[in-house]
Amino acid sequence: xxxxxxxxxxxxxxxxxxxxxxxxxxxxxxxxxxxxxxxxxxxxxxxxxxxxxxxxxxxxxxxxxxxxxxxxxxxxxxxxxxxxxxxxxxxxxxxxxxxxxxxxxxxxxxxxxxxxxxxxxxxxxxxxxxxx
Amino acid sequence: xxxxxxxxxxxxxxxxxxxxxxxxxxxxxxxxxxxxxxxxxxxxxxxxxxxxxxxxxxxxxxxxxxxxxxxxxxxxxxxxxxxxxxxxxxxxxxxxxxxxxxxxxxxxxxxxxxxxxxxxxxxxxxxxxxxx
Amino acid sequence: xxxxxxxxxxxxxxxxxxxxxxxxxxxxxxxxxxxxxxxxxxxxxxxxxxxxxxxxxxxxxxxxxxxxxxxxxxxxxxxxxxxxxxxxxxxxxxxxxxxxxxxxxxxxxxxxxxxxxxxxxxxxxxxxxxxx
Numbered sequence: 001x002x003x004x005x006x007x008x009x010x011x012x013x014x015x016x017x018x019x020x021x022x023x024x025x026x027x028x029x030x031x032x033x034x035x036x037x038x039x040x041x042x043x044x045x046x047x048x049x050x051x052x053x054x055x056x057x058x059x060x061x062x063x064x065x066x067x068x069x070x071x072x073x074x075x076x077x078x079x080x081x082x083x084x085x086x087x088x089x090x091x092x093x094x095x096x097x098x099x100x101x102x103x104x105x106x107x108x109x110x111x112x113x114x115x116x117x118x119x120x121x122x123x124x125x126x127x128x129x130x131x132x
Numbered sequence: 133x134x135x136x137x138x139x140x141x142x143x144x145x146x147x148x149x150x151x152x153x154x155x156x157x158x159x160x161x162x163x164x165x166x167x168x169x170x171x172x173x174x175x176x177x178x179x180x181x182x183x184x185x186x187x188x189x190x191x192x193x194x195x196x197x198x199x200x201x202x203x204x205x206x207x208x209x210x211x212x213x214x215x216x217x218x219x220x221x222x223x224x225x226x227x228x229x230x231x232x233x234x235x236x237x238x239x240x241x242x243x244x245x246x247x248x249x250x251x252x253x254x255x256x257x258x259x260x261x262x263x264x
Numbered sequence: 265x266x267x268x269x270x271x272x273x274x275x276x277x278x279x280x281x282x283x284x285x286x287x288x289x290x291x292x293x294x295x296x297x298x299x300x301x302x303x304x305x306x307x308x309x310x311x312x313x314x315x316x317x318x319x320x321x322x323x324x325x326x327x328x329x330x331x332x333x334x335x336x337x338x339x340x341x342x343x344x345x346x347x348x349x350x351x352x353x354x355x356x357x358x359x360x361x362x363x364x365x366x367x368x369x370x371x372x373x374x375x376x377x378x379x380x381x382x383x384x385x386x387x388x389x390x391x392x393x394x395x396x
Binding site: 133135146147149150153157167169170171172173174175176177204241243244246247248249250251252253254255256258 | 353
């Protein structure tokens with residue numbers, strides 16, 4: 001149930017957007033052994049004046065195509081798993097969607113598993129040990 | 133101060149969007165006894181390639197009109213209250229806005245009450261016992 | 265690495281949006297002594313029926329130009345720093361972007377510093393004492 005939210009500048013093609021979603025899904029599946037079907041992703045395009053990303057902060061060389069990626073993750077995830085996910089996200093975004101590694105800012109928001117509902121208004125993961 | 137963020141596919145009518153907001157407000161009011169005036173809701177429409185929701189994961193039958201709903205909730209809320217909110221959200225989204233129960237993915241992000249400001253830059257809920 | 269997300273009604277000019285981003289950046293820099301380069305901000309415009317903000321809840325007098333501002337902050341920030349940030353945000357949004365103080369709803373979502381990546385898939389702030 002990690003949920004991804006991409007914030008991108010205007011002008012990305014539909015194909016690129018789909019490739020970005022595929023990359024996120026693959027990173028999650030390979031890095032955390034989450035089922036491929038666990039795919040819940042939004043992309044929001046921002047017009048002129050609506051996306052502000054510093055070009056060099058923290059020694060990066062960001063382009064005009066830099067993005068912000070937020071992901072809601074299970075609050076139980078240890079640091080090593082977060083590092084693994086970040087690494088694979090950047091790798092597959094580059095390989096599959098031509099997003100440069102310096103252009104990917106990520107924030108992972110911790111959310112307890114019991115706070116997710118996959119449908120029907122049920123908290124399907126409440127009361128069970130975390131698998132994902 | 134729960135804040136709702138709906139992510140929807142393109143093509144929902146203005147009336148449907150308003151009904152969705154009304155449904156969220158009603159679920160909150162009835163489920164948690166929050167004042168009706170506590171209404172802070174955004175809806176973001178996603179174009180082609182910008183919204184990815186698996187059609188069947190976790191045994192749901194999702195349609196092309198499936199949505200992702202995020203809600204910022206007070207970090208003090210116990211599981212039973214979260215379950216109640218999820219249940220009512222799905223019920224009223226179906227009754228008032230014709231959103232199918234299988235089509236509603238929900239994530240509730242915990243936020244301490246002192247982290248909200250209702251205006252004027254004040255943290256109105258800091259230092260008092262949670263009412264909402 | 266605080267990340268700001270503004271949700272605004274349709275019709276704000278590009279100049280106003282840029283001024284809002286500048287105001288958030290200035291509040292952060294002056295209030296928390298964060299480097300000016302730490303600038304990661306999105307603005308999302310909402311069409312008719314997509315932004316619902318109560319006009320009077322909690323004794324405010326909100327206009328049709330009211331906004332919702334979310335900010336991802338380091339989970340280590342104490343209350344006094346949050347109050348300082350809220351105060352400066354509202355002050356500079358008014359002075360620099362003509363956003364009325366009653367029109368600014370803020371939610372600050374706590375995120376551990378190790379959950380951020382500034383690029384290259386690295387968790388640059390993991391394992392070090394928080395500076396920002």
